[in-house]
Amino acid sequence: MPKVGIRDVAKLAGVSTGTVSRVLNDHPSVTQELRRRVSGIIEELGYTPDPSARSMRSKVSRLIGIIIPDLTNPFFSELVQSAEQVAAKHGYNIIVMTSFDHAAKEADRIRQLTSRKVDGIILVPSNDFHTIKLPKGLPIVVVDRLMPGYSGIASDHRNGVRLGVEYLLKLGHRRIGFISGPKHSVPANDRLKGYLDAMEHAGGAVQNPGPPLIMETAFDYESGRSAGNYLLARARHERPTAIFASSDQQAIGCMRAAHDLGIPVPAALSIVGFDGIPLSSMTTPRLTTVKQPIQQIAAAAVAVLLTEQPAASAENRVLFACELSEGETTAAPQPD
Amino acid sequence: MPKVGIRDVAKLAGVSTGTVSRVLNDHPSVTQELRRRVSGIIEELGYTPDPSARSMRSKVSRLIGIIIPDLTNPFFSELVQSAEQVAAKHGYNIIVMTSFDHAAKEADRIRQLTSRKVDGIILVPSNDFHTIKLPKGLPIVVVDRLMPGYSGIASDHRNGVRLGVEYLLKLGHRRIGFISGPKHSVPANDRLKGYLDAMEHAGGAVQNPGPPLIMETAFDYESGRSAGNYLLARARHERPTAIFASSDQQAIGCMRAAHDLGIPVPAALSIVGFDGIPLSSMTTPRLTTVKQPIQQIAAAAVAVLLTEQPAASAENRVLFACELSEGETTAAPQPD
DNA sequence: TTGAAAGCGCTAACAG
DNA sequence: CTGTTAGCGCTTTCAA
Numbered sequence: 001m002p003k004v005g006i007r008d009v010a011k012l013a014g015v016s017t018g019t020v021s022r023v024l025n026d027h028p029s030v031t032q033e034l035r036r037r038v039s040g041i042i043e044e045l046g047y048t049p050d051p052s053a054r055s056m057r058s059k060v061s062r063l064i065g066i067i068i069p070d071l072t073n074p075f076f077s078e079l080v081q082s083a084e085q086v087a088a089k090h091g092y093n094i095i096v097m098t099s100f101d102h103a104a105k106e107a108d109r110i111r112q113l114t115s116r117k118v119d120g121i122i123l124v125p126s127n128d129f130h131t132i133k134l135p136k137g138l139p140i141v142v143v144d145r146l147m148p149g150y151s152g153i154a155s156d157h158r159n160g161v162r163l164g165v166e167y168l169l170k171l172g173h174r175r176i177g178f179i180s181g182p183k184h185s186v187p188a189n190d191r192l193k194g195y196l197d198a199m200e201h202a203g204g205a206v207q208n209p210g211p212p213l214i215m216e217t218a219f220d221y222e223s224g225r226s227a228g229n230y231l232l233a234r235a236r237h238e239r240p241t242a243i244f245a246s247s248d249q250q251a252i253g254c255m256r257a258a259h260d261l262g263i264p265v266p267a268a269l270s271i272v273g274f275d276g277i278p279l280s281s282m283t284t285p286r287l288t289t290v291k292q293p294i295q296q297i298a299a300a301a302v303a304v305l306l307t308e309q310p311a312a313s314a315e316n317r318v319l320f321a322c323e324l325s326e327g328e329t330t331a332a333p334q335p336d
Numbered sequence: 337m338p339k340v341g342i343r344d345v346a347k348l349a350g351v352s353t354g355t356v357s358r359v360l361n362d363h364p365s366v367t368q369e370l371r372r373r374v375s376g377i378i379e380e381l382g383y384t385p386d387p388s389a390r391s392m393r394s395k396v397s398r399l400i401g402i403i404i405p406d407l408t409n410p411f412f413s414e415l416v417q418s419a420e421q422v423a424a425k426h427g428y429n430i431i432v433m434t435s436f437d438h439a440a441k442e443a444d445r446i447r448q449l450t451s452r453k454v455d456g457i458i459l460v461p462s463n464d465f466h467t468i469k470l471p472k473g474l475p476i477v478v479v480d481r482l483m484p485g486y487s488g489i490a491s492d493h494r495n496g497v498r499l500g501v502e503y504l505l506k507l508g509h510r511r512i513g514f515i516s517g518p519k520h521s522v523p524a525n526d527r528l529k530g531y532l533d534a535m536e537h538a539g540g541a542v543q544n545p546g547p548p549l550i551m552e553t554a555f556d557y558e559s560g561r562s563a564g565n566y567l568l569a570r571a572r573h574e575r576p577t578a579i580f581a582s583s584d585q586q587a588i589g590c591m592r593a594a595h596d597l598g599i600p601v602p603a604a605l606s607i608v609g610f611d612g613i614p615l616s617s618m619t620t621p622r623l624t625t626v627k628q629p630i631q632q633i634a635a636a637a638v639a640v641l642l643t644e645q646p647a648a649s650a651e652n653r654v655l656f657a658c659e660l661s662e663g664e665t666t667a668a669p670q671p672d
Numbered sequence: 673t674t675g676a677a678a679g680c681g682c683t684a685a686c687a688g
Numbered sequence: 689c690t691g692t693t694a695g696c697g698c699t700t701t702c703a704a
Contacts, residue, residue, distance in 0.1 A: 005697060005698085006697065006698060006699095007697085015674080015675085016674065016675045016676070017675090017676095017697090017698075017699090018674070018675060018676075018677095018699080018700075019673090019674060019675075020698095021698065021699055021700080022673095022674085022699090022700095024698090024699095025699080029673055029674085030673075030674085031673070031674090034673085034674085048447075048451040049451075049697080049698070050392070050451070050453070050696085050697055050698070051388075051451060051452050051453070052387075052388045052389075052391040052392040052397070052453060052696085052697080052698090053388075053392050053680090053696070053697035053698040053699090054697080054698060054699080055388040055680095055698095056386070056388040056389050056392060056680050056681070056682090056696090056697085056698075056699090057679085057680050057697085057698050057699040057700075058680090058698080058699060058700090059680090061388070063431075070417075071407075071413045071414075071416060071417040071420075072410065072413055072414055072417060072614065074408065074410070074413075077407045077408055077410075077413040078407075078408055080407060080432065081406075081407040081408060081434050084407075084432060084433060084434055085434070088433070088445075088448075093431050093433070093448060093452065094431065094432055094433075095399075095429050095430060095431055095432075096416065096420060096430055096431075096432045097420060097424070097429070097430075098417050098420055098421070109424075111384070112424075112429060115384040115385075115386070115387060116387050116429065117386070117387070117388060221614070221615065221618040222618070225618070252618060253618060255620065256618060256619075256620045259620045260620075278408065278557070279557065279615070282557040282558070282561070282588060282589060282592060283592075284591065284592045284595045284596075284620075341681060341682085342681065342682060342683095343681085351690075351691085352690065352691045352692070353681090353682075353683090353691090353692095354683080354684085354690070354691060354692075354693090355689090355690060355691075356682095357682065357683055357684085358683090358689095358690085360682090360683095361683080365689055365690085366689075366690085367689070367690090370689085370690085385681080385682070386680085386681050386682070388680085388681080388682090389680070389681035389682040389683090389696090390681080390682060390683075391682095391696095392680090392681085392682075392683090392696050392697065392698090393681085393682050393683040393684075393695085393696050394682080394683060394684085394696090395696090
């Protein structure tokens, strides 16, 4: 079965390869009739253009790179999955890469993608992203945070967290612990600000007689658990009555810590997470969490890449609102 | 900044483009000295060969496709992540695609990958995979199950499950429920066989006075939960004292069901999962599970693709052993 | 509007 | 061992 090429199509249709190419690329200057005839032949022969050849001439690969810190994180895997769906709908495919939050690895991956001539990169930057310099003219959409000089799609972490913390305040909580993300993570800091916003706004109502209520740590289960242990292993009147965790994974780890310490949730401790991953509704009890619109983020990121003029650096920026998803890990605090 | 091409390198090194190409491809017939000199220039100029041009001539894209049913499933996302790591080490990149277990979508994706001229596909087949016909000569490694006619890498589901069920038997359990995967899923059926093996081998020791102890359902949390509900919502002497779930997600859903019914785990119910995803060690209590060697599977799959002669259809097959990871969801049954 | 022809950047014969 | 050269399959001027 000799591979069918554009010449075969041209020959059979009695036209030049140029015309076939124009049909393929929806070039306006082709007669309706001719277009139809050629399309017919293409169909008939089951011809598909060779992407390499195409990309070589036209500098368009219909390939999008996506670099995330960790595919094991449900938030990111859902992001990738959504992006793949949207991209496929437009004839684009996705190359995934994991940076493990290493700037060096990230730089290497970006280089690979560049030389692959991807049409754009969806990037969840590592914390040291600023240390690497990018090849110019490559469309990049930063996701999960906004960065000056780049197009960016993210959810409004700050106000999202504020929403969650205010919910706890409204329930009557006054000693609210906060499990934050890594010190240098931008989204982590945005979330922390949301917490501080809410607490400040609540003003004198907030009490904190003991050690600090804010723990800085990684976003994973285990970190959430040890942070929870730290926050909860103190005298009852110093112990927070509620904890807001910067990720659902942390929140679930924290639930584990509470359980280990014999602290009932939500009776003696309310917990709120952040992200809204599917698992959050399957914990026992179901986690109250602030939900990010992951699919929207993915769709918007792809859209920016497909829309943006190459090297136009339009700096599209979108911030999506988060929404509170009430579960069973929150309740009014017990009287002291 | 005019893009640096192979001719620039050749000119600066005072050799022909042919020689540069040979250096690039580690062709043996190049002098040590020349190789060194050319490599130096390449480095200096920061030259990277254009993959499209390369692929067009050589029919090698250094691209591997990976198609899985659902990236949201932690087992698969870890698989993809591992594969990406290994592939990158060899200069290969990964195109991910999700089939959502739809044969039609799967066929479409395979077609896309084929026309992209990927060097191979790592495929977790959908349940209706047999209905689609493949373009010949495309190296495919089937993962998570073995299929006649294809190279395949999987873990030994059957013996893995047997291991887990035998562990429960050894603890003294006699009414052991089984949450199975989808009816037409091959891995699901392999696991079911492992359960039947163990139960049969245990012989008369096994009792089942009531409704069937086997539930067929999807692999996700919610399915595990409702299956658990079904198995546990019966009179005490008919209720299983232990449940083996075919996935960790099911197991976690089942824990939730037990909790909702007020059945303490492991005191009144032992639960064992399958997969060994990271989350399994963060549940409360920690899940006892049968662990698949995911990274080994991914590495082996990539290795097969990189090794296998194109169209040689060597039919490499590897079955990895699973291992029991003891958590806190298992204990001896309460006396009736 | 369409055809002819010139490459895109590289690899692989084929010479030398 | 190295240089020369002919394309890979397509897109895109340039003419017609």
